[in-house]
Amino acid sequence: MGNDDRTRRLVNGLGLFSLGLGVAQLAAPGAMNRLIGAKDDTRTRAVQRWLGGAREVVAGTGIESGRSPAVWLWTRVAGDIVDLGMLGTVLGRSGRRAKTRGRTAVATAAVAGVTAADLLAALRLSRDDTDAGYLGNGRRGIEAKGAVTVNRPVGEVFAYWRDLENLPRFMTHVQSVRHRGDGRWRWRANGPAGMDVEWDADITEERTDEFIAWQSVGEASVANSGRVEFRPAPRGRGTEVRVRLTYDPPVGKLGAAVAKLFGAAPDQQVRDELRRFKQVLETGEVVRSEGTPEGAKSRRTVAQRPAQPAPA
Amino acid sequence: MRATVWMDKTHVEVQDVPDPQILNARDAIVKISSTAICGSDLHLYNGFIPTMRKGDILGHEFMGEVVEIGSAVTTLKVGDRVVVPFPIACGGCGACERGLTSVCENSNPNATMAEKVMGHATAGIFGYSHMLGGFPGGQAEYARVPFADVGPFKVADDIPDEQVLFLSDILPTGYMGAEMCDLTPGDVVAVWGAGPVGQFAIASARLLGADRVIAIDRFPYRLRMARDGAGATDVINYEDVPVLEALDDLTAGRGPDACIDAAGLESHIDVGPLQAYDRAKQLVMAETDRPHALREAIMACANGGVVSVIGVYGGFVDKFPMGAFMNRSLRMRSGQCHVHRYMEPLMERIRSGELDPSFVITHRMSLEDAPRGYQMFRDKEDNCEKVVLSP
Numbered sequence: 181m182g183n184d185d186r187t188r189r190l191v192n193g194l195g196l197f198s199l200g201l202g203v204a205q206l207a208a209p210g211a212m213n214r215l216i217g218a219k220d221d222t223r224t225r226a227v228q229r230w231l232g233g234a235r236e237v238v239a240g241t242g243i244e245s246g247r248s249p250a251v252w253l254w255t256r257v258a259g260d261i262v263d264l265g266m267l268g269t270v271l272g273r274s275g276r277r278a279k280t281r282g283r284t285a286v287a288t289a290a291v292a293g294v295t296a297a298d299l300l301a302a303l304r305l306s307r308d309d310t311d312a313g314y315l316g317n318g319r320r321g322i323e324a325k326g327a328v329t330v331n332r333p334v335g336e337v338f339a340y341w342r343d344l345e346n347l348p349r350f351m352t353h354v355q356s357v358r359h360r361g362d363g364r365w366r367w368r369a370n371g372p373a374g375m376d377v378e379w380d381a382d383i384t385e386e387r388t389d390e391f392i393a394w395q396s397v398g399e400a401s402v403a404n405s406g407r408v409e410f411r412p413a414p415r416g417r418g419t420e421v422r423v424r425l426t427y428d429p430p431v432g433k434l435g436a437a438v439a440k441l442f443g444a445a446p447d448q449q450v451r452d453e454l455r456r457f458k459q460v461l462e463t464g465e466v467v468r469s470e471g472t473p474e475g476a477k478s479r480r481t482v483a484q485r486p487a488q489p490a491p492a
Numbered sequence: 493m494r495a496t497v498w499m500d501k502t503h504v505e506v507q508d509v510p511d512p513q514i515l516n517a518r519d520a521i522v523k524i525s526s527t528a529i530c531g532s533d534l535h536l537y538n539g540f541i542p543t544m545r546k547g548d549i550l551g552h553e554f555m556g557e558v559v560e561i562g563s564a565v566t567t568l569k570v571g572d573r574v575v576v577p578f579p580i581a582c583g584g585c586g587a588c589e590r591g592l593t594s595v596c597e598n599s600n601p602n603a604t605m606a607e608k609v610m611g612h613a614t615a616g617i618f619g620y621s622h623m624l625g626g627f628p629g630g631q632a633e634y635a636r637v638p639f640a641d642v643g644p645f646k647v648a649d650d651i652p653d654e655q656v657l658f659l660s661d662i663l664p665t666g667y668m669g670a671e672m673c674d675l676t677p678g679d680v681v682a683v684w685g686a687g688p689v690g691q692f693a694i695a696s697a698r699l700l701g702a703d704r705v706i707a708i709d710r711f712p713y714r715l716r717m718a719r720d721g722a723g724a725t726d727v728i729n730y731e732d733v734p735v736l737e738a739l740d741d742l743t744a745g746r747g748p749d750a751c752i753d754a755a756g757l758e759s760h761i762d763v764g765p766l767q768a769y770d771r772a773k774q775l776v777m778a779e780t781d782r783p784h785a786l787r788e789a790i791m792a793c794a795n796g797g798v799v800s801v802i803g804v805y806g807g808f809v810d811k812f813p814m815g816a817f818m819n820r821s822l823r824m825r826s827g828q829c830h831v832h833r834y835m836e837p838l839m840e841r842i843r844s845g846e847l848d849p850s851f852v853i854t855h856r857m858s859l860e861d862a863p864r865g866y867q868m869f870r871d872k873e874d875n876c877e878k879v880v881l882s883p
Binding site: 464 | 495497509510511512513515516517518543545546547548549564582583584585586589597598599600601602603604616619622625626627628629636638639
């Protein structure tokens with residue numbers, strides 16, 4: 181996670197830096213002018229305030245909002261170039277006055293340093309601007325999690341999941357899970373673009389009525405692992421089920437397609453699956469409507485069929 | 493089959509659509525004998541409920557004959573005459589176990605949509621938007637009924653449709669509105685809205701022992717029905733008298749012990765500028781619901797009293813008198829009706845003659861006339877109170 185964390189910290193730092201600098205430029209443009217060795221008059225103050233301060237505050241707010249930080253970082257890079265240009269002008273005009281010239285040079289060096297940091301962060305974020313984060317050793321992966329309460333005793337809920345052959349009943353993209361007989365399970369799932377993907381997985385760790393962990397083995401085209409935990413819900417309300425899945429798609433075309441398959445909301449897909457899991461255990465079936473004939477599936481929310489029977 | 497289909501805001505059509513098919517083992521197909529237009533259908537008609545799609549079959553009050561059952565249905569057989577509750581309930585989740593069938597945790601396959609709007613999802617409802625499941629409704633010749641071993645309520649052949657049809661929604665809804673008031677003898681109840689649900693709330697409040705029940709509306713024919721049909725002791729036409737003053741007058745300054753909002757999100761008010769303010773906010777989507785009745789119910793309620801909300805709300809309200817609500821120790825109860833738990837006891841009251849819900853029916857039409865029925869009901873044309881359709 182190191183790389184990912186470092187990027188996140190850098191981006192956050194730059195966002196806060198933008199906010200701080202912007203507020204200073206807005207509130208005290210005169211002092212800022214003197215600090216960088218520029219001429220201080222109403223015109224340069226206006227430039228400080230509106231061309232500099234307002235821009236920094238907008239960029240900082242954008243970055244800190246967490247929504248498309250890469251885009252905001254690129255606006256920072258553009259702003260840095262404008263700043264460097266202006267500092268160059270100030271440097272050219274400062275002539276003989278060594279003291280102000282020195283200040284401007286320091287400011288220019290500082291801006292150049294920040295520009296490098298902005299550029300680095302923007303490049304890093306743009307490169308991984310998918311919802312996939314970094315897994316260990318720098319590989320891209322998809323993590324998804326979800327939880328649900330099932331109104332059945334913990335033993336029954338555990339046993340149903342432990343028989344992995346049941347999983348396709350509520351995991352829509354999984355076609356089958358078959359016990360190979362040697363403690364190893366053969367998974368077959370819908371892959372991207374109509375391809376089927378298959379892999380073997382082992383149960384790596386389990387404790388009856390508490391948890392099950394599994395992990396794909398060998399040359400899985402999509403390395404993946406999962407862990408599901410079971411806990412009795414308070415006041416006899418059944419069982420709390422918590423799931424965490426990790427997919428580690430390979431680099432290249434297949435990996436990109438898998439990432440796309442999981443879309444912008446991998447957690448949502450897990451929640452859909454858990455909703456169907458709950459339905460199967462509590463009602464014996466996956467609930468369907470004419471608007472959503474395949475049952476709970478958030479992708480359907482944008483492509484609902486009308487609520488009328490399908491043609492026979 | 494023929495079915496009433498939502499095409500667009502204020503545009504419904506009766507069209508040919510495919511017949512329903514069994515999709516799950518616990519389904520049944522019901523051939524519909526009677527169905528009704530609900531006041532809450534008018535919210536769909538007027539475009540206030542999000543996630544409607546062109547082609548959606550409307551209707552959530554219906555009854556008829558079982559013509560096909562799925563392989564897992566053991567409690568029904570072909571030929572049974574049934575009334576179908578409007579919320580779809582699985583019978584197996586925690587909510588169903590506690591009798592809260594309108595918040596069934598399993599019956600809405602589009603729960604994700606509902607969660608986005610409401611935080612947590614509610615049950616699926618027949619013919620009531622995709623957010624509530626995307627299920628076709630019962631203003632049609634046939635309907636598929638999921639969890640048919642839980643919902644459909646068998647009725648004997650010797651009792652006419654008109655007396656039992658409203659067990660599907662409005663009678664239990666009105667009853668639950670009164671039940672949530674926790675009435676004790678001597679209580680005074682005020683009911684905002686004398687539409688069909690309001691009528692049944694009034695009748696139920698009387699049954700549950702309220703001393704005095706006050707109906708509030710602006711249509712004289714509805715207030716007449718409230719007095720003569722439902723048993724209201726007093727009526728207030730808010731176009732003629734200020735409601736709060738009239739209620740204070742009737743209760744010697746205490747206010748009603750319980751206030752029932754049976755009007756909901758399209759309520760109307762006689763104060764022009766306030767009505768204009770809320771309509772304007774609804775138009776620009778800054779507020780989805782127009783809560784005049786609810787605001788007034790809160791202001792009117794006696795200290796320590798109950799505000800019972802059975803009128804339908806879809807999203808957000810504005811200018812909610814929280815100060816009055818908090819400082820005066822009010823309680824609020826609400827919910828879509830948990831119909832399943834009321835069918836049996838209300839059926840007994842109908843059988844015993846204590847209650848004849850058919851008094852609200854003013855118009856009987858063919859299913860083919862549904863579009864005209866919607867328009868008449870919406871415009872209160874020809875003193876329209878309740879439209880029953882026969883396929």
